[in-house]
Amino acid sequence: MAYMTGDIPVGLYSSSNLANIGLGHGAIDGGVGYTYFNPKTGHEFSAVLGFTGNFENFVTNYTSGIDSHLDWGASQFLTKQLQVGLVGYFYEQLTGDDGCAPVLCPFKSRVIGVGPQIGYIFPVAGIQGYVNLKGYGEFDNDNRPDGWNVWLTFVLSPAPPSSESSPPPMLTKTPPRS
Numbered sequence: 491m492a493y494m495t496g497d498i499p500v501g502l503y504s505s506s507n508l509a510n511i512g513l514g515h516g517a518i519d520g521g522v523g524y525t526y527f528n529p530k531t532g533h534e535f536s537a538v539l540g541f542t543g544n545f546e547n548f549v550t551n552y553t554s555g556i557d558s559h560l561d562w563g564a565s566q567f568l569t570k571q572l573q574v575g576l577v578g579y580f581y582e583q584l585t586g587d588d589g590c591a592p593v594l595c596p597f598k599s600r601v602i603g604v605g606p607q608i609g610y611i612f613p614v615a616g617i618q619g620y621v622n623l624k625g626y627g628e629f630d631n632d633n634r635p636d637g638w639n640v641w642l643t644f645v646l647s648p649a650p651p652s653s654e655s656s657p658p659p660m661l662t663k664t665p666p667r668s
Contacts, residue, residue: 493540494520505549515547515554532567534575541584552589555598558582563607563624571611577624578604581634599633613649620645 496519501512521540527533538561544554558581565575579602586596603626612619622643628636 491523491525491538492521493523494518499547503547503549513547514549515552516545518543521559532573533565534567534573535562535564537562546589550589553587555583555585555587555596558584565607565609573607573609575607576604577607577626578602579626597633599631601628601631601634601636603628603639605638614646616649618647618649620647 496517497513498516499512499514501510503510503512503514505514519540519542521538523536523538525534525536540559540561542557542559544556546553560580561577562579563575563577565573567573581602582600583598586598588595590597605625605627607622607624609620609622612621620643622645623640624643625638625640627638
């Protein structure tokens, strides 16, 4: 898999506010990923390597540096619906921030997170639902908080094709009428 995504500045942002709804700057993120899954053994492994570039916040004249992130997960399907395993990430800021006080810049950060996950696949009105709970214990941090964070993900997607389905019917062209 290869991907490219980004964000545009939306929401209210003011440098005088203690908290803001928006970030006040745009960003572009791109990367590549791979998933290995063996349905006979139930082993699954996924990894995604990406890079994020940030645009300047014109209100503060601040630009966050370019970062790299490697997200991975390894799991075992205990049934066709239930999986358990480990997840983790490596986050490293490659270039320093720009626009901060010289005593702070170039500001760079880093953190590693690892923890458990559990996921469950279930049918929902003709489509497929998936819920996943994962927690990360963070360590080896530099200029970034560490601790625990927990993610709950809920996904709806088209149901996979039935293994008993027959091939689509052959279409033929009828001869023209005279």
